[in-house]
Amino acid sequence: MEKQRNEALVRVACVQMEPVIGEKARNIRRSVERIETAADNGAHLVVLPELANSGYVFETREEAFSLAETVPDGPTCDAWAEVAVRRGIWLVAGLSEREGDALYNAAVLIGPHGHIGTFRKNHLWNEENLFFEPGNLGFPVFHTPIGRIGMMICYDAWFPESFRLCALQGADIVCIPTNWVPMPEQDLERDAMANILVMGASHANSVFVAAADRVGTERGQPFIGQSLITNHAGWPVAGPASATEEEILYADLNVADARRERNWNDFNQVLRDRRTDVYGEMLGSGAKRGWF
């Protein structure tokens, strides 16, 4: 049964956790525990990290294939769909997807009636190129009763085109399952560059962003936590979370007000102000206009 909710407010939870490489059953169990906690706390939409079920640092293709599964009819999606349906919530979570002999670094959107859609990471980072194929589903935006939901994964957020394509298709909330790693030359007196990219893109596209990162060090690779949720002006309304500890961020997002408040003055609405005559439509993903 679907949860009662205030039509205007969507409570989003970002689960910052530490998956353990290879321990899929354990990772699924712990992710479901956290989803239950978030639902207990009134979350309508729960975001989990990238590759939340498998861990990130694969040593061999054999290992990568052994941890991947078909979507949506694999054991991880089954477990996530069970809790989403039972609790009447929406869920965006990262996992390793196998389709034939190809692997994708994927995220699924699951709702109160089960699997809604899948995203495949378009921009592969570093040795992901040894295991995964580049995403081939564009940046789909899904209509749900709580708003239009777009997805991207980690390095996709380094490309402003990713956010633009979501926003131009009307996305209200962009969900980012991520496994952020330290960036070269990080200025330790400032926000993490990953957070700066999220805040800037959220502001420049008037979209909420919910980024759920992992923590911990896996086979020598550290991850930086600092999950965050921004409002449509780009500012954190929850987080940045700890750099090292597991936690759950919560924020209540007013999707209706965000759509209303995109006009910054008598002349400017940032998504309408684009000079497509100068730089083209950038609608390669089949996006339509007229949402904003």
Place this chain on the structure above:
Amino acid sequence: MEKQRNEALVRVACVQMEPVIGEKARNIRRSVERIETAADNGAHLVVLPELANSGYVFETREEAFSLAETVPDGPTCDAWAEVAVRRGIWLVAGLSEREGDALYNAAVLIGPHGHIGTFRKNHLWNEENLFFEPGNLGFPVFHTPIGRIGMMICYDAWFPESFRLCALQGADIVCIPTNWVPMPEQDLERDAMANILVMGASHANSVFVAAADRVGTERGQPFIGQSLITNHAGWPVAGPASATEEEILYADLNVADARRERNWNDFNQVLRDRRTDVYGEMLGSGAKRGWF
């Protein structure tokens, strides 16, 4: 005569100043004084704010026209070219340009041999729409002995497409004459959103950015200062400057190293990693490939 310089280092100066609306002769004189100071301090490239000669808040079209001039053969460009040629430096500065009966919020690039090129602000902010025409010159990138130089003005930087077009045409340094105003919901515990947008875009495009803002309040409109210069990793190497005081920022940029260091690992170079099959080339400005 052109200044001697280390081939690898370009000293950039951002002049944060307070033009006074309508007092063009005074604004020109004071801008030239600051250019001289920057040249005395070894600057090869000096960036001035948006509308540095005229001030920003026009009350009538008559006033706006009275302060505009043709480019490059008007008194402001003459004065700036005189100092640039005499000191052997490059200069990017904002002014109000008149072409026939159209006004543009423009920036000029001037070098040791005089006027090199002009940029016209593509994205007009608020009541600029009452006075200026939208820019019609794209985002040109000019080749100079100190590197490839792109320009944008203020609100252009809210559009990641602006930076992408500069970077895709090989820009080493993006110069931003600006008149930043307070943004709604600015988080006072964090960097100004304008600075966040600059840092993120600088990082995501591997370009240096030199943004010269104004300070002061003009006819009730406050400006926020906080000029800054970022390295190609996106981090401030000078500034953010004061929010209220005039000052000059200096940074030595190693353009050669920046071109070398765009490979972040064995697989990733952010400008090459774009998925143009997903979102198109975004080369509407006539940009070519192969620079990076």
